[in-house]
Each structure stands twice: as structure tokens, then as C-alpha cells.
Amino acid sequence: MSFMLGITPWPVVSALLWIILITATLYLIRNTAHQAIQAAAQGLHRSFRLASKAVSRSEANLAVRNRDVLLAAGREAKERIIEREFERINETVRKDLANYSALHRSLSESIGRIEKDHQEAVDVPPDPPGWVKAVEAVADMDAKDGRAHIGSILSDIHKSLIKAHKEAMVAYHKASAKRHKLLRHMRPDWRRIQQTLAAVGKNVDSLLSRSVTIDRHMQEYEDMVHGHDRAMSVLSSSSLVNFFVSAFVLCIAIGGATINFSLIARPMAEMVGGTSVIGNFRTADIAALVIILVEISMGLFLMESLRITRLFPVIGALPDKTRVRMIYITFTILFLLASVEAGLAYMREVLLHDELATSALLRGDTGATATGEYMWITTAAQMGMGFILPFALTFVAIPLETFVHSLRTVIGLLAISMLRALSLTLRLLGNIFLYLGVLLKQVYDLPLFVPLWIEERMTNAAARSSRDQDMKGARL
């Protein structure tokens, strides 16, 4: 600094000289400097724009791929649902239509019996009374025949009439009783027909409701095949819901596995030793963990073999005979492991009691060594948990499958969001550099305001004189 201010005996003059010198230099290289700033800003702007476009393209590609994956997963899931619905319909139809001939025969027989009973139950009109003819005969009698005997005849008729009436009434009562009996016989047939028809109606209703469901699923499936946005949004949201729900269930399963681990880790020390270590972990802990992991693996294979999950296509594609064998084998291993765990849980309780008794003895607390009357409850509970938890962990396969499938979508969505944010940031940076170049040029010109002002004045003066000359030339 002192050197700069010492080029003349007067520092102020030196400073002024330097200012004039620097300003002149900056003014002389102004265009070049502006071009350099412009080029740098434009270069950075274009680079960032290019990077932003590349990221946007990647984002678009990823979105397309994610969409394809989502649609494929959705199609697969929907195919499974529709397939299952068709299987149910097939089962219903097979079950009901297979019995249709028997049903038809039963209905026909019932109807035939009703018809027969109905015909037999028809109300037969009573025979005309026998005395009518007798009355006609009496009426046709001539006087010559004498009417003296009419009184006795009428008396006989009266008697006959009463007798006939009684007989007719008895016959009528008998016939009515028979009809009622027949009608009573018809009642179970009616009920049977009613029940059969109700069952048929229920099946038909079930088929109709299933067909409505299938229609809905088919509509959704078509939407997926055509890649409609509505299907996409439904699949995305359901995928996110599946992800969180399955993650929650997996957390619960991890909790169960942890409890399972604590049940068997201590007694495992009896088998593999309590002090041996592998790395920084106790061998007993590792052994307990391995048992739990093997149980989970067996559970996965069992679920795969049962075709409840589809994580391993190889197992799903096995011949049915092999698959069934695999079911038995995995279940047997699982059962044995569960039994081992129950035994270990029992051993844990025994060890715990032994340890407590030893500690109490060493403390001199003899009263504490007495075991409670209800201690068998905790022992039984531990054994039960040791046996049940491996089977419960089997069902981890279901949320695990859902988690794995939904994870792809969730990761895809996250990656898309990140790429979008990156693209936006790059574009923003590009624009910032562009306007930074403009700003830098303005800042560069700030100390040159004097020469620039002079330049402007001179330019204006030159323009004025040129205009004046033009005007004079025009007058001349």
C-alpha cells in the first residue's frame, strides 16, 4: 500500500493517479471483461440448464418405469383377485349345478306329490239324495192308485231321508278328514320346495353379487391395461397405504421376534456355552437369533408352498405333488423348532429359579428361595409363547411380501421427488448464474461512471453534429 501511495511525494496525488490508471485500464478492457463475464454466466447457465434437462429426462424415464411397475403389479394383483373370484363362482356353480338334477328331481317329486294330493283332495259334490226319485214317484201317482198310502210312504221317505242325511254327513266328514289329511301331507312338500327355492335364490343372488364384483374388478383391470390416470392414482395411493400398514405389522413382528429371542437366548447358553463369542456377540445370542431366522424362513417357505405369498416364483411353479411335500416338510420343521423353543422356554424358567435360589442363598435370604404356588402359570405361559410365537411369525410372510412390493413403488416415488427437486435446483442455479452475470457487468461499470458519462456525452455530441450536417446537406 505504501508503495502504491509512494509513487509521488503526495499520497493523495498518488492515489488519484492510481484511480485514474485503474479506471482507464478497466475502461479500456471493458468490452472484453463484459464478454468474459457474459460468457462465464452463459456457460454456467447453459450447463445447469443442460443438467436440469438431463435430470428431468431421468425423472420422466423413472416415472414411466415406475408407472409400468405399478401397473404391472396392479394388473398382477387384480388378476389374482379376478382369478379367485372366478374360482369361487366356479365352486358355487359346480356345487349347485352338480346337484341340479337331484334338485330338479326333488322339486318334480314334490310337485307331483302335491298335484296328486291336490287332486285327491278335490271336494266331491255329495250325491243327490235318494228320496228325490221317491218324491217324484209319489207325485206321479194318480188318484186311482189311491192316496191312502201316501202318509206311510212319506213317513218312510222321511225316515229314509234322515238316514240318508246321516250317512251323507258321515261320508262327508270322512271325505273332509281325508282331504285335510292330504292337505296336511302337502305341507312338508311346500316347505321343502320353499327351502329349495330359497337356497337356489341365495345362490343366484351370490352369483349375481359376485358377477357385479367381477365386473368392477374387470373395469379396474381394463383401466390398468389402458394405463388410465385414475387407475394410476388408485394404485399409487393403495401402494402407499400398503407400505405403511405392512411396515407397521412388520414392526409388530419384530417385537414378537425380540420377545422370542429373549425367551431362548438365556437357555441357549446351556447348549453352546455362556461365554464363547463370535466377533463381539455371544455365541448363545447368535444361536438364538439363527433359530428365529430359520423359523421365519420356514414360515416363508410354508406360505409360499401354500401359495398364499408369491415371493419365490420357483416354489410357486413347483408341481403340486412336490409343493404338498414341501408343505409337510416345512410344517414339520416348524413344529419341531416350536417344540424346541417351548423346551428352551421351560429351561429358561428352571435356570431362572436356580439362579434366584443361588442368589438368595448367597445373600443369606433363605425365605426368598421358596417358589410361589402359582409359578407354574408363568412357566406354562412361557412355554406356550415359545410354542406359539414361531407359528405366529410364519404370518410375517404376508406383510413382508406386501412391504417388498410396495417398497418398489415408494422408492420410485421418492426417487422421482428427489430428481424433480434436483432438476428445479439446477434450473434455479442456472438462472441465478445468468442474472449474476448481468449484475457483475453492472458492478463492473460502477467505478467507470466518469469515463462512461464522458463517452455518452461524446457520443451524443457526435450524433448531434452528424444530424446537423445531415440537415445542412438536406437544405443545400
Place this chain on the structure above:
Amino acid sequence: MKRSILLALCILLASCSSDTGPRNTGVYMLLDTSGTYAEELVKAEQIIRFTLTKLDASDSFAVARIDTGSFSERDIIAKASFDDRPSAVNRQKRVFAQQVSEFVESAQPAPYTDITGGLLQAVEFLNEKGTGTKTILIFSDLKEDLEEGYIRDIDVPLEGFEVIALNVTKLRSDNIDPREYLGRLEEWQGRVEKTGGQWRVINDLDGLEGLL
């Protein structure tokens, strides 16, 4: 693929090889049975029981008495290297406690006090066991009283050992001249630390939590 497997194996080996030294604990307890201090053995039994509760599988524990000539295996009252299995450990602890209890009931006062010999025996025992942590508990008033002819003015190699003096009672003469008591403590501390050992005194037997 091969490289990945090799890398995984290297990582596994590295994790296995880290800190491969023994992690078990070795404790050797010396019981002073000389003179009136033999009456304090009931307290010693409590400490032994407490120590037993703190020890675990594969640890080693021995209790020996201090008498006229303590540099001898015959002075060991009870010793155990605990098994790897927890159930066996509990059994061993119970037997150990029983042995100590029987000794306390039938202990006879010794005419002399050879602490240095006991210390040498303790070092030998613990070095032979090769435990990760080595602790020597001295249940004594630290007043060494050697029979004529016994040579004990030797340095005991105590590097890597922690020596804890327990229940260092004051003698009648200490009450007259406390410098004797303080001098004894200083002398023993000096002897232990001179050969690389760590020294600690615990007189409050209610605060044994930090013993091991």
C-alpha cells in the same frame, strides 16, 4: 463375485480378530486368620458370597487363608473355575459357599501373618488361570508378622493386577499412634504400585457395589 466373497470373509475375520483376549475375571481372596482378626471372618464370608454373586461363567475364584507360611496351595480353602453353562455355575457357587462356610465355622487363629507369601500365591494362581482381569482381595489389618527365618523382602510382580485391601481394622497401637496405621497403608500401596499394580482400600463393607 469372488472378490465380494473374499471381502466379506476379510470383514468377518477382522470382526472376529478384534479384541480376542480373555474377558473373564479372576479373583483371589486372602483371609487373615491371625490373632483377634479371626473374629472378623464372618464379615469375610459375606464378602465372599457377594463376590460369588458378581462372578459369572468361566470366571475363576479362590479363597486362601493367611497364616504362618502362606505361599502354599494348602492354604487355599476353596477354589473354582466356573463352567461355561449357567446351571453348572450355580451349582459350583453353592458348593463354594458351603466350603467357605465350613471353614469359617472351624477356623483356628494363626500365630503369624504372612501376607506377602499369600500375595505371591495369588499372583501365581491368577497368572496360571490367565484371566482377563486379575483382582486380589486382602481381608486383613495389613500387619505382617513373619516367623523367624521366612524371607519375604521381595518384590511381588503385580503388573495388571488390582489389589484391594478390605476391612483394614485399626489395631490398639494404631489408636495410640495413628501414624502406624497410615504408615502400613502407605507401605502396602507403595509395594503394590512399585511393581505395576493398582491399589485400593475399602473399609466400608456396606459399599461393596464397586468391588468388582
